Amino acid sequence: MSQLRSTLEFLVYDWLQAENLTSRDRYADHSRETFDAVMDTCERIAREKYAPFNRTVDTQEPTFDGEKVSQPQCTHDARKAFADSGMLSAAQPYEKGGMQLPYVVEAAANSFFGCASISIGSNLLTVGNANLLRVHGTPMQQQVFADNEFNGRWAGTMALSEPQAGSSLSDILTRAEPDGADFDSDALGARYRLKGNKMWISSGDHELTENIVHLVLAKIPGPDGKLIAGVKGISLFIVPKKLVDTDGNLTGERNDVALAGLNHKLGWRGTTNTLLNFGEGKYPVRGGAGAIGYLVGKPHEGLKCMFHMMNEARIGIGMAATMLGLAGYYASLEYAKNRPQGRPTTEGGKDAASAQVAIIEHTDVKRMLLAQKAYCEGALALNMYCARLVDEGRTGAAEEAVRSKLLLEVLTPIAKSWPSENCLEANSLAIQIHGGYGYTRDFPVEQYWRDNRLNMIHEGTHGIQAADLLGRKVRMQDGAGLQLLAQTMQATIKKAAARPELAQYAHDLNQALQDVSAATQAAWLTGNPQEALANAVPYMQAFGHTVLAWVWLDVACKVLEQDASQALAANAGRINAISYFYRYELPKITAWLNVVNARDMTCAQMPVEAF
Amino acid sequence: MSQLRSTLEFLVYDWLQAENLTSRDRYADHSRETFDAVMDTCERIAREKYAPFNRTVDTQEPTFDGEKVSQPQCTHDARKAFADSGMLSAAQPYEKGGMQLPYVVEAAANSFFGCASISIGSNLLTVGNANLLRVHGTPMQQQVFADNEFNGRWAGTMALSEPQAGSSLSDILTRAEPDGADFDSDALGARYRLKGNKMWISSGDHELTENIVHLVLAKIPGPDGKLIAGVKGISLFIVPKKLVDTDGNLTGERNDVALAGLNHKLGWRGTTNTLLNFGEGKYPVRGGAGAIGYLVGKPHEGLKCMFHMMNEARIGIGMAATMLGLAGYYASLEYAKNRPQGRPTTEGGKDAASAQVAIIEHTDVKRMLLAQKAYCEGALALNMYCARLVDEGRTGAAEEAVRSKLLLEVLTPIAKSWPSENCLEANSLAIQIHGGYGYTRDFPVEQYWRDNRLNMIHEGTHGIQAADLLGRKVRMQDGAGLQLLAQTMQATIKKAAARPELAQYAHDLNQALQDVSAATQAAWLTGNPQEALANAVPYMQAFGHTVLAWVWLDVACKVLEQDASQALAANAGRINAISYFYRYELPKITAWLNVVNARDMTCAQMPVEAF
CATH class of the missing domain: 1.20.120 (Four Helix Bundle (Hemerythrin (Met), subunit A))
Structure with a gap:
């Protein structure tokens, strides 16, 4: 069994007693065996379709020829294997084709992918997007959009930031205006025309799926035509890359969502990161100006809806940082066990004639390994604990559910920020253990370090998490x-x-x-x-x-x-x-x-x- | 005046009173004006020939076609401009064509290059190499090799590590055997034949100069043909890439030093880093087997000689880490002053209708800037202080010189390790201030961070410095x-x-x-x-x-x-x-x-x- 697997089993089964969840109605058909089967599947796919290609997606960055994005074949294969596994809808009810899996088991199983190649897939975004629609969308929006994300046909994004408004969402300038007199009677939701630019959109364009479902924050102007200042004016829209009918068929119309450019990043290169233009006129659609979008929830309540997705995303980032940390720990542990160098310090000094030892025998190397272990396994335990709280919030007895949700609220900024900072430091120690070799691209640790540097930035910077914790939580x-x-x-x-x-x-x-x-x-x-x-x-x-x-x-x-x-x-x-x-x-x-x-x-x- | 220049002037002139050095014989012809002129020249060359090409050398890594190394034209131009400036021999006496410049002024002037592009040049290695020969070489070795390094014709390296012996020099396997019966009567020094592999050799091969002077650690076998265990068996050799006569002319013979491969690094890509094969037979020379090398100093005292170069190199690394830190500080300061985002926190919360402010107004951004300033200007002060100690050790009154050398000995591990760790953290903060933009290759800060990660590894790892400090110093x-x-x-x-x-x-x-x-x-x-x-x-x-x-x-x-x-x-x-x-x-x-x-x-x- 892999070390990650046994650590997960200890945490999930022994420590967090996940099997107890099977006493609840929703999970009654489950058992340790069904949980293990999911872990087996994910571990295998991660080993076969993710891990061997982690360096490939780093060296073969996505490219854009003005019309289409190209990514290496392995990215397509990894996406297909993940979708085929059913993990996109793991937590969904049986009648929706899901597995009704507890979140803690889903999160544990997904961790194999993060450890194998963090950036080759961005499936958690799709799941988060669809989960948001499950909560805030109309039944039709759920059926058309969420279901087709859960079943793997389409992918999803979250489009919040703009070039001039990163952490400061109150300053977004994307406008959404009613699309014609009948705007309010579209079966897919009140129909608007959107114009604006969105920056830092992960998986904002690609050819991995038939369609992409963008969830976009935009402002509906007031009666005076002006945008309302602050976050109160923000609404949420579904803006599909390609328009669809109420049966979920593509209508053949390209929506006016144009890729303005790919961002060229320090790491995390397997996932496109994009600047998207909405309604700039590159793909005029249905004779009007602007990209067509469908309102989700009520007007001006967009940020509240989006926060549902952001909290999930923040725990996901904490897990990503943790898995990169563990990947570096395992790599440097392996290296330290096999690299001979130097001799043990003894009371009499060093005996030059004695045989060299593996560097894991040196105390300072042990220190760097133990620090990584303490950071990364600790972060994993915290994230699994938070995942367990999600399950408790969903299926626990009334009072316990309320308590779990409250505790999760307080812990979320830590679950996101702590691994982002400390597992990054762990990756630096993994490089250090490798010495000069760690600084070369012949070993994986430098990539883990580069990939991990993103996590203190996206989904709310370190500073934003801190203000959330001390200012609010x-x-x-x-x-x-x-x-x-x-x-x-x-x-x-x-x-x-x-x-x-x-x-x-x-x-x-x-x-x-x-x-x-x-x-x-x-x-x-x-x-x-x-x-x-x-x-x-x-x-x-x-x-x-x-x-x-x-x-x-x-x-x-x-x-x-x-x-x-x-x-x-x-x-x-x-x-x-x-x-x-x-x-x-x-x-x-x-x-x-x-x-x-x-x-x-x-x-x-x-x-x-x-x- | 640039911020770096004014900071240097405060530290060097106001704090360290460098002008007082002009009262000493060696520096009697110097004045604040001559010091300033050197700073002017270096600042200008760094601005014109280094800074504009820092990203070029990152994206256009050196390549090797099996015979020759290719590097972008800007690398050649930067090398030429540096050599033409006379900075290679800045500290040398007038009669050798030098400027007789104090080390503290030389180090300050060189810092402009580090800040502009740390990896485009590796001139400090050449200077260090030649300085070692000045101390330990014969008059002929000095004239032939050191002089031609100081005058810019040739470049130098230090070749210590081997693939199986990084931090553990006692385990090197490169052998040096007397070259024929007349080995001891060569005008260039006792002549040996070397066989072995050297790893992590910076600037180990390139076409920037007519020739390369390798300083190589190797072991002379004992009478039984076996290598002596431990560091005691190590000797030091000059191994030129191309053989030369006693007038410093190339003889037209290529020595048997072959580039086995370039290392592909996380950063610092403007400088080649190489695996070199000595005497493997790719370039057989003078009918014998092995690369021709000339003994420096006495047999078995190679490491002692080399330490002369390593201490200088360690201060150089501290300066490199510092300048990368300052480069990131200046970049993020500029960004923070110009990027509007968010509003100030006031007692009444935030007023969404007010204008956005530059992010430098936010306390957490100020915290990240002030941390960088405290780390990097502090590190610069320490390194300048150490440079001043070098001058004191060289030209101070007898007792003071001894004290200065002793103090420098104790401070060297800190001058190397502290900036390597803390100015790297500064670079991470510079990225953080840029938010998502800092994670892209459109801004310089991610490269500074990658470049700086090397400094905790080369010239003695962090662990080696710590053992040196607590175990010895x-x-x-x-x-x-x-x-x-x-x-x-x-x-x-x-x-x-x-x-x-x-x-x-x-x-x-x-x-x-x-x-x-x-x-x-x-x-x-x-x-x-x-x-x-x-x-x-x-x-x-x-x-x-x-x-x-x-x-x-x-x-x-x-x-x-x-x-x-x-x-x-x-x-x-x-x-x-x-x-x-x-x-x-x-x-x-x-x-x-x-x-x-x-x-x-x-x-x-x-x-x-x-x-």
Whole structure:
């Protein structure tokens, strides 16, 4: 069994008790065997159709000849294998052709793809798009658009950013105006004409599927013809690349969505990233000006609808960062076991005449491996925990469902940001272990590092996540989310305190939790957001390390419950990883929280001309 | 004046008082004007011949057709402009055609090239090579080889590593055997035949110069024909690519040094990096087997000779990392000033109807800029300080020269490692400020980040620097080096303590110095190198942060002495940068030193099978 598989099984089955979900109606037909079968399939497809081509998609970037995008054959093959596996509709109900799979199992199974080649596929975007329509679309929109995304015929995108408005969605300029007098009576939804440019659209154009379903944010002008300022004016539209009828057949009409250009990226090159022009007139359609789009939900509630997709996407990014981190860990572990170099340090120094050892015998190499393990397996545990919360929110008993949703809200910025930062650092350590070889393109680790650098940027930058955490998540409902997280951590602390091997860590976590709580108070003491949020990123870093310390401690409780002697090497490794995390990492929070507590304004007050 | 120029002038003239050097005989003909003229020339060449082509050398990697290496024309032009400027022999005496320039001015002037395009040239290697020959070569070797490197005809390399021996030089297998009975009577030096492979040789082959002078480490077999184990068996040889006579004319004979392949790297692509075969028979020469090489210095003392070059190279790497960091800082500063996005946070939240502001107005962007400034200008100050120590070591009064050399010895691992780690992080922040644009190849910052990743690897990895620092430098001469550094820091602390604005920082630095000293003791308490060195890298990180805090404090003293009101924006910026460093960075040392003090063996004791 692969190391990733066994780690996932420990986390999902042993730690998170995923089999218990089969006692719920929705998952009643499932069992450990059906879960394992899905994992088997995904692991096989990832091994056969993804991993061998990870470098191919890096070196053979997508190209655009003015009409069509070209990508290597392996990208088409990987897309087909994924769609054929049924994973696009894994979570959908049986009557929709789905598997009714719990999200935690779906996420675990999908992780094989992320580890094998993060950028060759962008299927999670399609699933997220269709899931959004499942919640906010009309029955007809669901049938025509969502169903054809889930069944693999079409792909989906989310089109939010514009060249002049990246993180600042209130400034988007794309306009949507009613398309004729009968605009409100189209069976596919109120019909509008859209004009504007969308930037950073992943999979915004390609030839992998028959059609592409864009979910586009745009503003409907007010009676005065002006766009409403701020996010309140934003509405959401389905804008298909090619127009379709109510049976989901292509009508043969190309919609006026034109690829203006491909972005040439540092990494993540298997996925196109695009600038799209909507309604610029390259493909005039049905005698009018503008791209045809169908309203989703109510006017001016577009951002609320889109957030449904963004939260899912943020957890997906956390998983992507984690899998790139683990891919680098496995690669550098393999290298370190097989590369002879140097001799062990002994009390008498080094004996030049003795045989060389594998570099994994050197303490500093072990340190770099253990750091990667602690970061990446910890991040995986956190993300699996969040996935489990999604299931609880969907199928748990009423009160538990509410609690799970609240806890997930608080944890989402950490699930996205923490792996993006720390698993990137893990990839850097993987390069370092390889020495000069790691700096060459003959080994995979430099690509993991490049690919991973995207994750602190897309789906809300690090700064946006931090502002969300400290500005909103820990304060919402009078701090109920933070309180719930604290209670949940306390339960772990109590369990761990009873175990002599973990008592010190339980004590440390309790202290860290108090420190984070105190810093939250201190940040908001003056009630001035300028002061409170001046150090939102250091706050998030400390918060994240504390969350990870908690996750590791909870994992360690399970390890000792299973195997107190740690006779199993994997369990001994987990106990070492938690030791590493508590001794080398958790103490870092003091430095981060110092500036939060002081509401340090050094950065805020730096005059622009003094840089 | 460019920002880099004014920062250099402040550091070199105001802070380090470089003009005082003109009171020494060697520099008596120099003045501020002659120094400035050199800076002018380098700044201009860097602007005209380097900066415009930095992306060109990234996208047009060197290629090899089996006989010759091709590089873009701009690489040839940059090399020619540099050689024509006389900078190759800037430090050489007048009678050798040099400028007798102090090293601190040479290093400052060279920094323009690093900032404009780090990889288009590799002239510092040539200078380092020739400098080594100046110290260890015979008069004839100096005249034939060093002079022709200094005058720009030929280029130089250092060939240490082998495919199976990277950091572990004791395991090199390249053999050198006397070439015939008359081997010892060659005017160019004792003549040997070399056979072996050398890996990671920068500028190991190219067509930029008429000839290439390789300095090669190899082992002379003992009487039993076996190589001596360990570093003691290593000797140093000049192995020219093309053979030359005693007048420095090419004889028309190609030496048996063959390019086996170019390494394809993550970055730093303007410089070839090569695997070279010595004496494999591709270019048989003078009827014998093996590449012809001339012994430098005494047999078996090769590594000692080479260390002369390596120390210089290590400071050069620190400067390279620093200049890449500054290049990213300047690029992201420019971007942040010009990119409108979002609105300021006010006490009442955000006003969607107000105009967007440049992103430099956002506190988190300021934080990322100030971090870059604190890292990169701090690193520049440290490296300039080290360069000044080189001058002091060369031309200072006897006792002062000895002290300067000792201090430089202790600081070298920090001058190399600290910028490599922290200016790389600065480059990541530069990407982050650019958002999605920073992840594209349309902006320069992603290349700086890729280029900079090399610096923690070459010229001794991070782990090697840490072992050198904690294993050797702070212990040598009964800790005299560390003691000298502490005294030097104490002088700064005393100066700063008298200034109310700096008194707190003086106190903090004093504490940090005590903490580092105590950790040094604690690490070696048991005298067991396995325990002492188990956390050598965290020790080096803490040591480095303390050194940088000291450098910044000393810089701040100069700022206040000059301009107590900080009316000058640049000086206000420096005071903010020191505030940032002491509040956000220096407190991190506690976490690093914890594990050093505890001689934490978590990593060392991790069983291999538990990873």
